Amino acid sequence: MMQPRHRFVLTVFVLMLALGVLAACSPSAPTQAPAPSAPAGQQPAGQQPAAPAKAGATTIRYALWDSNQQPAYQQCVDAFQKKNPNITVKIEQAGWGDYWSSIQTGMVSGTAPDVFTNHLAKYPEFAQKGQLVDIEPLVKRDNVPTNIYVGQLAELWSREGKRYGLPKDWDTVAIVYNADMLKKANIDPATIKDWTWNAQDGGTFGQAIAKLSIDSKGNDGTSPNFDPKNVTQYGFIHQGSGGFAGQTQWSMFAVSNGFKFIDAPWSKKYYYDDPKLAETMAWYYSLVKKGFAPPLADVKSLGGGTLFQSGKGAMTTDGSWTINDYLNNSKFQVGFGLLPKGPNGRKSMFNGLADSIWVGSKNQDAAWQWVKFAASPECADLVGATGVVFPAIKSGVDKSLAFRKSKNVDVSAFTEEGLDNNVTFLFPITDNGAQISNIMDPLMDSIMLGQAEPAAALKDANAKVNALFK
Amino acid sequence: MSTDTDVMRGPGARTRPAWLNQWLKGETLLAWLFILPSLIGFITFYAVPAIRGLLISFTNWDMLRPAQNVGLANYQQLLADDQFWHALRVTSYYVLLNIPLQTIVAIGLAVMMDRLTKSLVVRGILVLPWLLPPVVVALIWLWILDPTLGIANQALRAIGVPRQDFLGGVVQAMPSIALINNWQYTGYTALLIFAGLQTIPKDVYEAGAIDGAGETRMFWSITLPLLRPVLVFVLVTTVIGSFQIFDTIAITTKGGPIDATRVINWYIYEVAFARFQMGYATALAVALFVILLIVTILQMRFLQSGQSDLA
Structure with a gap:
C-alpha cells in the first residue's frame, strides 16, 4: 500500500540529489557575456x-x-x-x-x-x-x-x-643557499659563480649537491655508504615538478642544456620532445632517487621554500620575488648565488x-x-x-x-643574470596556456615520481600540446 | 523510469470527484502549501540551473564570448576524452573503496548502539565527525597525514614502520581520501541505520530468543533482512554522494599526484573554472547525471527497495 509511493518519493529524492551535479555547474550569470565593448579597447579613453x-x-x-x-x-x-x-x-x-x-x-x-x-x-x-x-x-x-x-x-x-x-x-632565478651548511661542508660560496652543470653527472654543481647531502650516520652523498632512505640533510631542495614552464624548477637547466620551449613569442609549436629536456628531467629526478633531494610529496605538501627554511636542505633554486621570504623566515644565514653554467652557458628564465x-x-x-x-x-x-x-x-x-x-x-x-641578455630567456608565451598546463603539469609530476620515463612521456605530451594549435 | 509512471497512473486512475473532494477539504492545498517553500528552492536552485546546464552543454560557451551552438560536439569530444574515462575509473575506485567499508562499519556501529549501549554520550560521539565542516576535516587530516610533519608518520616511525606518502603517493592517495571520508561520514550513516533498527519490532527478536537464536544468528536472520529498505536508502544516497566527491580532494590533493585522484567532479571543476570551457564542463556534468541515474535505478531494482519483509 505504501510501497509505490515510497518508491516514488525515493526516486524523486534521488533525482534531486543527482540534479545537484548539473546545477552546480551552471552559472547564475547570463549566457551572454556582458562585454558591450567587443573589440578590446578600440574606444579612445578620452571619449x-x-x-x-x-x-x-x-x-x-x-x-x-x-x-x-x-x-x-x-x-x-x-x-x-x-x-x-x-x-x-x-x-x-x-x-x-x-x-x-x-x-x-x-x-x-x-x-x-x-x-x-x-x-x-x-x-x-x-x-x-x-x-x-x-x-x-x-x-x-x-x-x-x-x-x-x-x-x-x-x-x-x-x-x-x-x-x-x-x-x-x-x-630571474638564482641559487638560494644555507650559508651555515656550506661552511660545514667546506664549500666557499665565492666558488658558486664558477660552478658548472651537465645532464650526465651534474658537473661541479652536482658534486656540491652530493657533498651537501648527509644521512643519519653522517655520511655525505659522495660516500658509497650514503643511505638514501635515511637522509637528514638534502643537498638540494627542488621546487616541485614545475609543470609546463618549470620556471624555478628545471627551465634553467634544460635551456642551459640546449633546450628551447618555442622559437619565438607566439609560436605555434613547442619542443618538449627535445632529448635535451628529457636528459635534464632524468637528471632532475635522479636527485630524488639518490636521496639528494626530497620526494615530490614533501615538496608538494609544504613547498620547497618552507622545507629549505626549516633547515631540511642546503640549496634550492627560486625566483627573485621570494628574496624577502627567505631572508625573513630562515633561522640561519641565507645567501644567493648565480645559477651554474651548463653546456650552453648560464641561463635563467626572465619573466x-x-x-x-x-x-x-x-x-x-x-x-x-x-x-x-x-x-x-x-x-x-x-x-x-x-x-x-x-x-x-x-x-x-x-x-x-x-x-x-x-x-x-x-x-x-x-x-x-637579469641584466645580461645572454643569460636570460623568455617565459614561453603562446596561446592555449591553460590547456598546455593541463597536459604538462601531471606529466612532469609523473616524471618526478618516477612513474614515467622522461623521453617517451615528453614525446607523447609534446604531440598533444602541438595538437592544440591545429 | 517505469517506477514513477506507475505512480503517475495512480492519481489519474482515480475518479475526478474524489480528487476534487480532497481539494475542497483543503488537504491537498495544505500539502502543497507545505511543499511550496522547498519547491521554490528546488526550482530556483536545482531545476532551472540544471536545465540551463543541459542547454549550455550544446554550446561552446567560454563565459566571455557569446556562446555558439555546437550540437553534440561536446558529447563526441567526451566519448573520445581519455581524461574523462580516467576520471570515471578513479571515481569508481573511490566508490568501491568507500561504500563497502563505510556501510559495514556503519551497520556494526548501529547494531552496537542499538543492542549494547543506551548512552547518549556514546551515540553522540559517533556522529561528532559528521558535525565538522568537510573542509575542516580535510584540513585536519591533511596535517595529520603530512609526509614530513604529520603525526601519522611520527607514530608509524615510533613502531618501526617506514615513512608513508599517504596523500602524496600515487598508490596511497585515494585510499587515504576514502579513509578520511569514512571517518567523517560513517557515524552519520550509522545514525540512519540506527533509526532503521528502531522500526524492527522487538517481538521478532523475542521470538528469535525463544527459539534459541544467538546475537549473531539474529543479526543475519532478523536485523539485516528487515533493515533492507533503510539500507537501500542509505546505499543510494551514499553512493550518489561518493560519486560526487569533491571537497576533500579540493583541499588535499587537487586531483594529484599526477592524476591519481582526479575524480569526475574535480575534472568538471577544472574544465569549468581553470580552462573555462563551460560547454564541455556541463556536458561532463550531464554525463555524470546520466550515470548516477542508471546506477541508482539498478541499485533500486536489485535491492527491491519497494518491498519490506515486514509487510
Whole structure:
C-alpha cells in the first residue's frame, strides 16, 4: 500500500540529489557575456563616459596576488593619489590560487577590477577573448616611452600592434643557499659563480649537491655508504615538478642544456620532445632517487621554500620575488648565488608582470592614469626602495640593490643574470596556456615520481600540446 | 523510469470527484502549501540551473564570448576524452573503496548502539565527525597525514614502520581520501541505520530468543533482512554522494599526484573554472547525471527497495 509511493518519493529524492551535479555547474550569470565593448579597447579613453573625473572622485579597483608587494604598491597609490586627487585607487589582494578564477568570473559578472596585475601565462587568453584594453593608442597619445624598461619587458606585452600592459617588474632565478651548511661542508660560496652543470653527472654543481647531502650516520652523498632512505640533510631542495614552464624548477637547466620551449613569442609549436629536456628531467629526478633531494610529496605538501627554511636542505633554486621570504623566515644565514653554467652557458628564465586594464571598466581613463603611473620611474623607485621585487626600470633596480646592501644582503646574482641578455630567456608565451598546463603539469609530476620515463612521456605530451594549435 | 509512471497512473486512475473532494477539504492545498517553500528552492536552485546546464552543454560557451551552438560536439569530444574515462575509473575506485567499508562499519556501529549501549554520550560521539565542516576535516587530516610533519608518520616511525606518502603517493592517495571520508561520514550513516533498527519490532527478536537464536544468528536472520529498505536508502544516497566527491580532494590533493585522484567532479571543476570551457564542463556534468541515474535505478531494482519483509 505504501510501497509505490515510497518508491516514488525515493526516486524523486534521488533525482534531486543527482540534479545537484548539473546545477552546480551552471552559472547564475547570463549566457551572454556582458562585454558591450567587443573589440578590446578600440574606444579612445578620452571619449569614455568616465567623465565624472570632473564631477567628483573616481574610484578604481586594482588587483594583485602577491601580499608581499601590497605595501610597496600602497606607497605608489599614495603618491598617485596626491598627484590625482580626484582618483582613488583601492587595492584588492587575493592569493594566486583564487586570483585567476576570481578575475575571470568577475569579467563574466561585470565585477572584475578596473586594473589587475597580469601574467604572461594568462594574458594571451584574456586578450584573445577581448577582455583587455589595447593601450597602444594611449601609449602613443601620451608619448609614454616604452624603451625605459629592462630587456624586452615591454615587447612581451604587445602582440600584432596591440599592447595589453605596461611592465612593472621582472624576475630571474638564482641559487638560494644555507650559508651555515656550506661552511660545514667546506664549500666557499665565492666558488658558486664558477660552478658548472651537465645532464650526465651534474658537473661541479652536482658534486656540491652530493657533498651537501648527509644521512643519519653522517655520511655525505659522495660516500658509497650514503643511505638514501635515511637522509637528514638534502643537498638540494627542488621546487616541485614545475609543470609546463618549470620556471624555478628545471627551465634553467634544460635551456642551459640546449633546450628551447618555442622559437619565438607566439609560436605555434613547442619542443618538449627535445632529448635535451628529457636528459635534464632524468637528471632532475635522479636527485630524488639518490636521496639528494626530497620526494615530490614533501615538496608538494609544504613547498620547497618552507622545507629549505626549516633547515631540511642546503640549496634550492627560486625566483627573485621570494628574496624577502627567505631572508625573513630562515633561522640561519641565507645567501644567493648565480645559477651554474651548463653546456650552453648560464641561463635563467626572465619573466615580468604588467598591469592590464579590463575592457569592462567604467573608468578606463582613470585606470590608464594609474597603469601609466605604476609603470613610471617614480613608482619603480618607490617599489625598488622596499626591496620586495626588482622594478622594470633600471633606476628602481638600483634602489632595490641599495636597499639590500644597506641590510648587508647580496642579491646581485639575480640582477647580474637579469641584466645580461645572454643569460636570460623568455617565459614561453603562446596561446592555449591553460590547456598546455593541463597536459604538462601531471606529466612532469609523473616524471618526478618516477612513474614515467622522461623521453617517451615528453614525446607523447609534446604531440598533444602541438595538437592544440591545429 | 517505469517506477514513477506507475505512480503517475495512480492519481489519474482515480475518479475526478474524489480528487476534487480532497481539494475542497483543503488537504491537498495544505500539502502543497507545505511543499511550496522547498519547491521554490528546488526550482530556483536545482531545476532551472540544471536545465540551463543541459542547454549550455550544446554550446561552446567560454563565459566571455557569446556562446555558439555546437550540437553534440561536446558529447563526441567526451566519448573520445581519455581524461574523462580516467576520471570515471578513479571515481569508481573511490566508490568501491568507500561504500563497502563505510556501510559495514556503519551497520556494526548501529547494531552496537542499538543492542549494547543506551548512552547518549556514546551515540553522540559517533556522529561528532559528521558535525565538522568537510573542509575542516580535510584540513585536519591533511596535517595529520603530512609526509614530513604529520603525526601519522611520527607514530608509524615510533613502531618501526617506514615513512608513508599517504596523500602524496600515487598508490596511497585515494585510499587515504576514502579513509578520511569514512571517518567523517560513517557515524552519520550509522545514525540512519540506527533509526532503521528502531522500526524492527522487538517481538521478532523475542521470538528469535525463544527459539534459541544467538546475537549473531539474529543479526543475519532478523536485523539485516528487515533493515533492507533503510539500507537501500542509505546505499543510494551514499553512493550518489561518493560519486560526487569533491571537497576533500579540493583541499588535499587537487586531483594529484599526477592524476591519481582526479575524480569526475574535480575534472568538471577544472574544465569549468581553470580552462573555462563551460560547454564541455556541463556536458561532463550531464554525463555524470546520466550515470548516477542508471546506477541508482539498478541499485533500486536489485535491492527491491519497494518491498519490506515486514509487510
